[in-house]
Amino acid sequence: xxxxxxxxxxxxxxVRDAFSALRGTFPRVAKLREALEALEERGYLAVNExxxxxxxxxHSPMVRVxxxxxxxxx
Numbered sequence: 001x002x003x004x005x006x007x008x009x010x011x012x013x014x015v016r017d018a019f020s021a022l023r024g025t026f027p028r029v030a031k032l033r034e035a036l037e038a039l040e041e042r043g044y045l046a047v048n049e050x051x052x053x054x055x056x057x058x059h060s061p062m063v064r065v066x067x068x069x070x071x072x073x074x
Contacts, residue, residue: 001025001035002044011070015047016060036063044069 004022005013019032026032039045044066050059 001032002039005045005065006073009070009073010065011067011073012062012064014060014062018063 001018001022004010004018015029015032015036018036019026019029022032026035036045036047040047046064046066048062048064050061052058
């Protein structure tokens, strides 16, 4: 997971974007979420759940890489 983020120098992305890109590594979104939680616990990123704003499928959570890390990539 972190290799994909670093290679792409991503400062933010959605869980859906990550799942689409890493489908061969993470067969289920639940496994991908475990990896994101581990990175979040270590302080590399933050996962923000969007508020529900009506019927239908909820928006995919937004993941933001810590600004100090993303800033070093520029």
